[in-house]
Amino acid sequence: MSFRIRAAVDSDLQPLYEMAKLTGGGFTNLPPDRRALRAKLERSHAAFSRTAPGEDGVVSDELFVLVLENCATGEVRGTCQLFTHVGQSWPFYSYRIGTLTQHSRELSRTFRADMLSLATDLEGSSEVGGLFLHPGERAGGLGLLLARSRYLFIKAHRARFADRILAELRGIIDEAGGSPFWDGLAGRFFGMNFQDADQFNAINGHQFIADLMPKHPIYTAMLSESARAAIGLPHPSGRAAMRMLENEGFAFENYVDIFDGGPTMTARTDKVRSIADARTAQVVTIADTPPASDTTTEALVATGTLADFRCAFGDIRPVADGIALSRGCAAALDVSEGASVLHVARL
Missing domain, CATH: 2.40.40.20 (Barwin-like endoglucanases)
Structure with missing residues (x-):
């Protein structure tokens, strides 16, 4: 059976919607919302049709949506996305994990406190994301085909992408569909459970979190144990994706998603293995x-x-x-x- 990756088209809306319903929540680049998915496809069409840079030779934050197609049946069985330059339309926030060391001579004690600080360090990077493979096709290396096809797309269109690239992995979600990180941090400021916030985030983006979250650093010691334990960990379904990213040369450099605390992996674009080779x-x-x-x-x-x-x-x-x-x-x-x-x- 033969599969190929191709550009998404309008008729892919229904299979994308059906796959989105299988993600289990927290998958913000593939929301189970037809209007949001249609908007993604329209944005992708515009990017695919733009053959030259924008004004002043600068390419905006474009989105390319690719799909995995069964060549024999024409069925769409997976999808992935690329963003050329994040943070141009609105700030791209992450939490940066840092440590503050303090020493008391009188007590002869040194105290090291881990902190989460809002940062826009990753603005201007390219992003690979939105990867989802239908559960019925999780064999034969099709996840690898989806993931690595994005790097060949970047290689073929190198001028449209930045010198740094990132990938955000979905964070820990519990059996009830909640997020320990959200409940321990952002949820306390919004009066909104994770499921409602997840739906709003998928359709409207997570700028609302950055707008309303306190801008001062958060001491992780003040969070619940379950929230602390979730920081920087991928969802169990994302562990294989994390290994693939590491094999490509991505590394976790202490940036996590402000929504669910999942790890953000980064690499130098030209050093990504599939691009370089x-x-x-x-x-x-x-x-x-x-x-x-x-x-x-x-x-x-x-x-x-x-x-x-x-x-x-x-x-x-x-x-x-x-x-x-x-x-x-x-x-x-x-x-x-x-x-x-x-x-x-x-x-």
Whole structure:
């Protein structure tokens, strides 16, 4: 069975909505709200159709929505998103975890207090997010295809993205659908439970939290034990995503989401493994299966730009002046001999 990544289109609204209902809450980039999803698609269409930078050569905070499509049935079974420059429309807030050390000579004691400080340090970064794979497809490496296709998209459109890239992972949500971090911190200031705040956040963004939260540092010792324990931890369903990010060169540098306390991972864009290792080649030969040899490689292969971007798994083998490409991959990408593709080893 063959799958490919492609640009989202209007007809993808219903499958996106159906997947959004399966996320279980706290997944702000894929809200179970048709109006919000339609707005995302409209924003994505505008980004895909914009072929030149904006005024003064500056690209605004664009959103690209990609989907995972079953080539045989046309069904959409996953999605992911890219944001080119966060924080241009409104401040991009995070909590930065820091430590204040104080010493009392009289008591001969040193006290170290962990604190959460509102920060906009990550403004201007690019962001990869919104990754969701239908539970019925969580086999065969399709999550890896979704995640890493974003880096090949960045490689193909490098000028549109910043020099730093981030990924926010969903934080801990309990069995009742609540957030210990929200209940221990933000919820005390808003008189709103996590489910209501989550819905409002998904549709309207979390600027309302930044507007109303106290701007002075929060001592974590003043929070409940459950809230403290959730700081910087991903939701159990996001642990595999965190490992994939770490394999790409992302690291946790003490920034957490102001909404649910989940970790924010960061990297230098050009150091991301899939971006740094991706290579351009011409398809010289298309074969049912490239002859097995020490040089045959399972790879992610991508072609096209903007709305024509596509990415799929395939087998490649170096040949004179280019590569041999497996026929199934060529069909998924709709490429023929002579086409130019980006490829990176699947690993």
